[in-house]
Amino acid sequence: QEIKRNPYWQYFLGYTTFSPEHTFDSSTLVSFRKRFPPEFLEEINLANLSEVIEKWDNSKDDESNNNDDQNHSGTTSTDSNSDTSQAAVDSNSSVLNKGTVIIDATCCPADIKYPTDLDLLNSSRLWTEQIIDSLFEEYGPLSSQSRKPRTYRRKARRQYHQFVKHPRVRKTKKMRKIIGEQLSYVKRNLGYIDQYIFEHPDCLDSLRSVERKRLDTIRVLYAQQREMYEKKSHNVPDRIISLSQPHVRPIVRGKQKSKVEFGAKMSMSVINGFCFIDELSFDSYNEGAHDHFVQVIEKYRERFGLYPERVMADKIYGNRQNRKWCKEHGIYLSAEPLGRKPKDQRKLLKQMCEDMGVRNEVECKFGNMKRRDGLNLIMSKLAESAKTEIHLSVICRNLVNLVRFSQA
Structure with missing residues (x-):
């Protein structure tokens, strides 16, 4: 925004004429960032320290040469002395290690956000409801229904807020009950989405890219939460703790x-x-x-x-x-x-x-x-x-x- 309205900044960036249009957006910065993968940045780090590393190598070579001179000066022509010097070299093999x-x-x-199972399921429910709204607006109701798919969003929202706004009643049984309810809402919404995909195979193309990514993440999250709910455990391999950063x-x-x-x-x-x-x-x-x-x-x-x-x-x-x-x-x-x-x-x-x-x-x-x-x-x-x-x-x-x- 500042570059858009400031001619001095545009001149500094190399523009020949003033332009009131947006020069770039956030995706441009991401594309620029992709030019610098972690492997390339590691090479930059080593290149910045090349002179320092060269000085370290020279100091190591000098010390190793001094040690070699000391070892060679003590050698004689007799077999016993040669064996002794060889033992000394072997004992000083740590000279090859430096630093x-x-x-x-x-x-x-x-x-x-600090992840909890209930918050993750509630966010998943909201995203699936948004996806259903987008699909209904684009393709109308399902063939087996005459109106918009029923998601019970008001009831689910009321149950969630009644629980999170009363921390004193957060007991294990009530926590398990509310998690089971949220799992059922997410399962129902995913079923509606699968029906839309079955009737309209290309319907996911009408969604935004962020919605498609969230849908894939929610499917994995639901499977993990269902597994932990049925096994009554809190551990699962590759556990997802954020929808935005899976x-x-x-x-x-x-x-x-x-x-x-x-x-x-x-x-x-x-x-x-x-x-x-x-x-x-x-x-x-x-x-x-x-x-x-x-x-x-x-x-x-x-x-x-x-x-x-x-x-x-x-x-x-x-x-x-x-x-x-x-x-x-x-x-x-x-x-x-x-x-x-x-x-x-x-x-x-x-x-x-x-x-x-x-x-x-x-x-x-x-x-x-x-x-x-x-x-x-x-x-x-x-x-x-x-x-x-x-x-x-x-x-x-x-x-x-x-x-x-x-x-x-």
Whole structure:
């Protein structure tokens, strides 16, 4: 709107003449965003840090050359001395590992309403009623009826509001009763829509694109809610918690603020103050699993050519498989030793406190990006747009650190 009425902005954008028409709409911005997929943004992040990474590589080469000179200077012509030097080289195999990586995972909350089964079913009922109205306006009544399909919308609305406006009466039996009623309304509406599709196979083309998407989501949501209602459970695979963002899943975090968060889960590694996204998914996963842990370390090797010397991680990463893998590759993993604790724990506690202080850097990065870079609430609605927004937050944080690094 501002560009439409401001000639100075149009001149700045390269317009040759003043135009009072709309230059673009929201869909144009989405099309522009699609030019930058997450993979391309990851390449941009690495390109921005190319000079810094090159300096790290040069420092690693210098240190490895110094270690090689020290090893070669101690060799002699005798077999015993050669065996001793070879043992020294083998013992110093950790020289091939360089750097410290700090890894952790967090959730990037999406901009959705706190989901409840009743609210989701009520929203589904409203959308199906709107779709029935559109189909009736376009094609008239069904062949088996002489008037508009009866949806009981007033009765359903009254029952819903009577329940939500009286929180004191929200007991399990009444909650189950109202959910069953809303399920029956949604089932009836979906039946009417299926009859329209049977009589008019091309009727869905007359609907708006958002209505078609909502209809597909509502069908899956109804099947999930019906399954949980019949089994008297609250868990179902790939549970939908938002009609507008069906890709969002609940992420169990166990934090003091909220035990469950809703958004994308991101695994990130911090290396010398710079952030790199290792995995970004809307599905919940165990970041401490062995396969995921190895994948993160292998990505470090792809970026810098070497395994890290130290891995600073949370307790969830300290399982036996990860410990064994790190030991085989000469990597130090900041985890409390297994087995019986020593009598004198002062040295162990000191080491754990030092490791915790180093690991806190990744928590600082999460806090900075959530408070300053928009990672605390992802406003994008599409899955790819949300991932792009998260990658841009990481790029912005790295650019801030890059400016400080260049000024130092």
